[in-house]
Amino acid sequence: MAIFSVYVVNKAGGLIYQLDHYVPRSDTEKTFSFPLDLVLRPRDERVVVAFGQRDGIRVGHAVLAINGAEVSGRCTADGKDVLEFLSNPANYPVSIRFGRHRLSSNEKLMLASMFHSLFAIGSQLSPEVGSSGIEMLETDTFKLHCFQTLTGIKFVVLADPRQAGIDSLLRKIYEIYSDFALKNPFYSLEMPIRCELFDQNLKLALEVAEKAGSFGPGS
Secondary structure (H helix, E strand, O other): OOEEEEEEEOOOOOEEEEEEOOOOOOOEEEEEOOOOOOEEEEEOOEEEEEEOOEOOEOOOOEEEEEOOEEOEOOEOOOOOEHHHHHOOHHHOOEEEEEEOOOOOHHHHHHHHHHHHHHHHHHHHHOOOOOOOOOOEEEOOOOEEEEEEOOOOOEEEEEEOOOOOOHHHHHHHHHHHHHHHHHOOOOOOOOOOOOOHHHHHHHHHHHHHHHHHOOOOOOO
16 A cells, blocks of 8 residues: 655645655566567657557556666657657667656646646535535546645645545644644745655655554644
């Protein structure tokens, strides 16, 4: 079981804090001969597998490195187009590392804003007045848990579907936010949280939650 990441979103939908606590390793590196037996396509400024699966490489995985050098979007480390490079038989055999694309800071900001909008839509769709909005979204690989305070701050945790004690963890994070962000004289409301004590106590809380699954009184 694991807690993957934490997001804090202000009442305007802006991402003011994000922590990647645990990122599952899904990278796979293989040496290929020509022709490449995977179909690659450009998508959102990166090159991904569109068809063909083998040895842990899945559809949707992105090209992360070629011959040990990290790629930058659709280009190799020396500025060549990835698809053109891989279409040239002279460049084989070639070692390619595939894996899950790491979200950029801009992508995280955009996703936080999108979730803020979905949260509002969920509240408006409720047949009853005073809906809490989205509290949990579930997939086959993770659950998204959300707790919104009375002032509109949202604390979002992405965790393994089997992870217990997330409700108490969300309230613990709110407590840490109150103690180490709001009480910090140098912190401005609604602005990005940059506080070492907040970071330290949040990471400790995540470790406790992963091991124990909950927080008791005074924890």
